[in-house]
Amino acid sequence: MAPDARTRAGGDEVEEQLTLVPPPAGARRRRRPSPPADRAPADRDPVAQVVIDTPLPHLDRVFEYVVPHDLADAAQPGVRVRVRMAGRQHDGFVVARAAEADHPGRLSPVLRVVGAEPVLTADVLAAARAVADHYGGTLADVLRLAVPPRHARAESAEPPPAEEPAGPAAPPSAGQPLGAWSAFPAGPALLRRLAAGESPVAAWTALPAQTPGTDWPDAVAEAVAATRSGGRGAVVVVPDRRDVDRVLAAVSAAVGEQDCVALTADLGPEARYRAFLRLLRGHTRVAVGTRAAAWAPVRDLGLLVCWDDGDDLHQEPRAPYPHVREVLRLRAVQEGAGLLVGGLARSVPLQAWVATGLAADVVPGRSAVRAAAPSVLVAGEGRQEDRDPAARTARIPSLAWRALRDGLEEGPVLVQVSRQGYVVALACQECRTPVRCPRCAGPVGVPATGTTPVCRWCGLPPAEETRCRACGSGRLRAIGVGERRTAEELGRAFPGVRVLTSGGASVVATVEDTPMVVVATPGAEPWAPGGYRAAALLDGWQLLDRASLDAAVEALRRWSAAAAMVRPAPREGPGRVVLCGVPPHAQVPAVEALVRWDPVWLAARELADRVELGLPPVRRHVLLRGAPAGVKEFADRLEELGHVPLGGVRATGPEEFVAVLGEGRAGSLPADVRAVRAALSARRSDDQVRAVLDPLEGPR
Structure with a gap:
């Protein structure tokens, strides 16, 4: 192994693999060089509050580090940094700078700044914390989904941040027909509110078999154009790349090709990071993409769109397993943006939003449905x-x-x-x-x-x-x-x-x-x-x-x-x-x-039917999956906290058990799941348990 392998990206994983193999008898362990002792702290706000990228739930909190004088200008909120914890180096994000520390003891220094780009905005950080709390997960897991890996060549190739954000798109003329929204009684009001800078939340049922110009991608483009006419940005999330191509073509025609960018996971590391930087630096104000675009750092966000929220591609397969529909809802609340969730069909969670008054129902007239439906x-x-x-x-x-x-x-x-x-x-x-x-x-x-x-x-x-x-x-x-x-x-x-x-x-x-x-x-x-x-x-x-x-x-x-x-x-x-x-x-x-x-x-x-039976989405559930002993202990602790076991613990394989529990008290399940995970993590339990709130599929 090269001498500097541990200091490069991914070095922690290399070190963790090496520590699994005991050194030979009599071998001397090589120690990392300590940072210079004469690195004086910064003159202003010398304390950095850092969120460390670690999978351990009991470390899901902000840690304080001292900012050396030579990093005072670079270690700003939102940048990536390298810090030491428990003898190992970890990546993290600076979330704030402070004049004094809450910790009474000695603080470790920030080792280095990994790129001076503030890639984590305050709005995305607040939404990530809300998503982690909603799903009983950790902030580090959510930030791993929200911020793509750094690509140094992309940072140097993209132009610097715009001094002034891109101006609004040209507003539609007064006599221009509504096009795709003409068959919806609430369509004109929706577009007017978006253009006026308001934040409506709508559950939209699209018409089938529409010709180009009035199909659902054109309806999305008209909503984005109305938002841009008010000077705000938009994020559109669709299930797969084929939908991205259709929506991107329609949105580009409506607001201009230079004002929108595709953001998908299959672009590759450099292309994806370049798209991310264009949005972050304010050169582009509209993001169209798949699940990865839900966290796009659009400036002055005014509209979030989710198409076909019932598609299982919107469910994140990595912890804490958030759904795009909920991510966009929480972002809309945090950033005061409008939210449009649509599809040809209607999911039960979306119908629950309509029933509780969280979203307005935007449906076509029956005469339009009869004319369009096959x-x-x-x-x-x-x-x-x-x-x-x-x-x-x-x-x-x-x-x-x-x-x-x-x-x-x-x-x-x-x-x-x-x-x-x-x-x-x-x-x-x-x-x-x-x-x-x-x-x-x-x-x-x-x-x-x-x-x-x-x-x-x-x-x-x-x-x-x-x-x-x-x-x-x-x-x-x-x-x-x-x-x-x-x-x-x-x-x-x-x-x-x-x-x-x-x-x-x-x-x-x-x-x-x-x-x-x-x-x-x-x-x-x-x-x-x-x-x-x-x-x-x-x-x-x-x-x-x-x-x-x-x-x-x-x-x-x-x-x-x-x-x-x-x-x-x-x-x-x-x-x-x-x-x-x-x-x-x-x-x-x-x-x-x-x-x-x-x-x-x-x-x-x-x-x-689900209201009467207390089933999701009326009542939240958690699915536990893992080793038999770990699942049983996790389920027992949740049951002690008042949650209701459904069907008990059962085996789905030779070494895998599952359990499902329903929420005992409204709003308490995510916090209790997080507390149990943290307690087991602090105890260094070897029985790994996967806890999924609101699973799309139950155990088989």
């Missing part, structure tokens, strides 16, 4: 079985075949399949018992045509001949078919027609307006600028039968996303959407909501 038909409903006996049981009934065939006469058609792969599950042909792997009990499937069955968990073929463990039969049938097998079947059914698949690692962004069959998994449907002529939503039961509290709402969201791409048409002929594999819509609220195109009705119905 005709949705449920396979097997009514008298269809008289003409097609297999209308309810067939995976692709004749009604769906006819809709696809008629749609192909004019343009592309869409087929939504709920699973990826080829054959994802097998079962016995005689007794329908699922085939499981004898090693790990995982589902057995076929990865591609002509291949042998393998386990989808361990990836190995069964150790013995695949036979039913219940009746011994060797005849198997497919019970779960993915998009690749579906594409093969459709290719044989429509010879001479191009079949395109989109899903998994091969997601297609757009398709041409020519006849073709597009087979896609939920969330991977390509955008068709001219609109699909028909769509078939297959295997609806697989979405409705998911082991999730939000199964019905999530199924409607995925169906709506695909159906909204079908352009409106008369009730007879091309333009139909056929939902397959579900009971008649009068028996299933999610299906009824799709047929009526009324997502707000389903969200309100779900919210009413």
Whole structure:
């Protein structure tokens, strides 16, 4: 190892790995050189309050260090610094400077300043503290999400901070039509309030199948333009990169290409840090991106937008596991900005905001919905079985075949399949018992045509001949078919027609307006600028039968996303959407909501049931996952603090247990989770427990 390896970025991780290996007997441990003793403290405000980047919950507080005279000008609030704690060097942020210290003892000095750029603004710091408190996490974990890693070359390449912030965009003329907001009764008032510098909070339900110029990206662009006309900035967060490209094009056309920047995690370290610096230094006032853009340091923030808040891509997979919807809400409160949360469907937490008066309901008129929504038909409903006996049981009934065939006469058609792969599950042909792997009990499937069955968990073929463990039969049938097998079947059914698949690692962004069959998994449907002529939503039961509290709402969201791409048409002929594999819509609220195109009705119905039962989002929950002893101790401590165990502690693997607890007293769960984590951390417990508040999915 090079002599200076510990002083470079990431040196702490190297040292921690080295300390795990005991030195050989008789070896002398090399000590780091101490800082010069004659470094006098700064003449003014010599005390720096520092937040240290450490994963230990019991160290989640501000520490005081003395600022040496030679770092007095550089160690300003917001900059990165290097400090020593417990004999090791740690990164941190200066959050304030003070004339006197609260600590009565001797203070350690700040070792060095890692870049003089104040990358942590006061507004972002306040929002990060609020997010950490809301999710029972630590400030260091949230700051790791909010501030990207430093890139020195990007700092030197970008121009210096602007003396004066960028001026407002040109206000729209008085006679200019509203465009995308014309179908919303509350749309004009929303834009007027944003342009006037106010901070409205709105729950927006977008219209389906809109032409370019009136689609949801254009509605977002109009809201951003109204905000910029008042001299304020905006942040727009969407689920994936394909949405970023669409929204960025619309916003650039509305406010100017030089005034907006894309901010996504897949840009790469240098490009992402350059975009971050452009916003921080005031050269750009609008950020459009994925989850990483929720913390964009926009000056004079006036509007925060979250599109499709029900998408699981908005859930951060790293501690403290915040959701973009809540991050933006807390930022809006801290910075006095407006908040617009929209989508084609309506999530239950967002409906709870409307019910409690936190957000205003911005929905289109029913006449506009009837004109825009496609005709949705449920396979097997009514008298269809008289003409097609297999209308309810067939995976692709004749009604769906006819809709696809008629749609192909004019343009592309869409087929939504709920699973990826080829054959994802097998079962016995005689007794329908699922085939499981004898090693790990995982589902057995076929990865591609002509291949042998393998386990989808361990990836190995069964150790013995695949036979039913219940009746011994060797005849198997497919019970779960993915998009690749579906594409093969459709290719044989429509010879001479191009079949395109989109899903998994091969997601297609757009398709041409020519006849073709597009087979896609939920969330991977390509955008068709001219609109699909028909769509078939297959295997609806697989979405409705998911082991999730939000199964019905999530199924409607995925169906709506695909159906909204079908352009409106008369009730007879091309333009139909056929939902397959579900009971008649009068028996299933999610299906009824799709047929009526009324997502707000389903969200309100779900919210009413949860209010009665005390389920999220009415009552907060925490999911504990980890080693058996650690989960049990964590759950016992929370139970002692008054929180309610739901189902007890149970095993999900050989060395993993889970537990779910409901909040005993409103507002107390995050603080109690944080206190228990800190107590276990201070005791240096070896049993690591992952505590997730408001989990999207419960334990399986």
